[in-house]
Amino acid sequence: MFDTLSDRLTAALQTLTRKGKLSDADIDATAREIRIALLEADVALGVVKTFIARIKERAKGAEVSQALNPAQQVIKIVNEELVGILGGETRRLNLAKNPPTVIMLAGLQGAGKTTLAGKLALWLKKQGHAPMLVACDLQRPNAVTQLQVVGERAGVVTFAPEPGNGVGDPVDVARRAIAEAKHAQHDVVVVDTAGRLGVDEELMKQAADIRDAVQPDETLFVVDAMIGQDAVTTAEAFRDGVGFTGVVLTKLDGDARGGAALSVREVTGQPILFASNGEKLEDFDTFHPDRMASRILG
Ligand code: GDP
Secondary structure, X not given: OOHHHHHHXXXXXXXXXOOOOOOXXXXXXXXXXXXXXXXXXXXXXXXXXXXXXXXXXXXXOOOOOOOOOHHHHHHHHHHXXXXXXXXXXXXXXXXXXXXXXXXXXXXXXXXXXXXXXXXXXXXXXXXXXXXXXXXXXXXXXXXXXXXXHHHHHHOOEEEOOOOOOOXXXXXXXXXXXXXXXXXXXXXXXXXXXXXXXXOOHHHHHXXXXXXXXXXXXXXXXXXXXXXXXXXXXXXXXXXXXXXXXXXXXXXXXXXXXXXXXXXXXXXXXOOEEEEEOOOOOOOEEEOOHHHHHHHHHO
């Protein structure tokens, strides 16, 4: 995903290593290159501006280090700032003191929610939890079956409305699922919700109603890293319409330019908790800002 960005940043920083002492003009020139690289990678303009301003300020005022030459110092600053926009520390999943922990998934159709539900369930199971999936996407034909299939693959129980009962009310399904989880001692409940192709009010209202009914410990906004600049507007719409406590980036294995991944934390103020990078249930892990920054800087 970050190949082009990574190449561009490495090239911009490499010019510096050929120089001994760095002038302000050298730093400005490098900052310009970094700015172009980030904009071409579809990173949101506001994020780029803040990032560049901080790099310039810190690089120009860089304290003299015995251990690092000037170029290495700038590289270190860029790395630290990149870790910063990606969220700094790794943020762990918030588990409820009184189980079950309720995790609600929200996002556009096709973002990868249902797949993520399976991935999360498998991951939780490996951590010793007893998760249950809940099918509250009752809009899309097959969504319930698709969730049941990923649930089976992950080896976990899926709570779904009984077939033949019409479309059903997702809020009612969610409520009954929580009661069932308590009864059957599932300590984590993952609620899949409906997504539409675009943001719409009915979808937001439904997700907000489910949220009110289940009082999630975490609401995860699931976003396809391939959708570029749209990720930011979508994230803002979900933040305002439903609210969320964390972000999951999906399709990081794709060859898009990756700006979404770099903007969403800074724009929404919410941490990225997990990253998905493939269609298999195992293609999934906790998100580590420092590892992602190292991957980008090559
Ligand atoms: P939903 O509509 O949000 O529930 O999205 P789905 O879970 O149905 O995913 C939409 C499509 O994206 C499916 O074909 C998934 O196999 C695929 N998908 C989901 N996550 C990933 C990922 O991390 N990488 C890739 N390459 N494909 C993914």
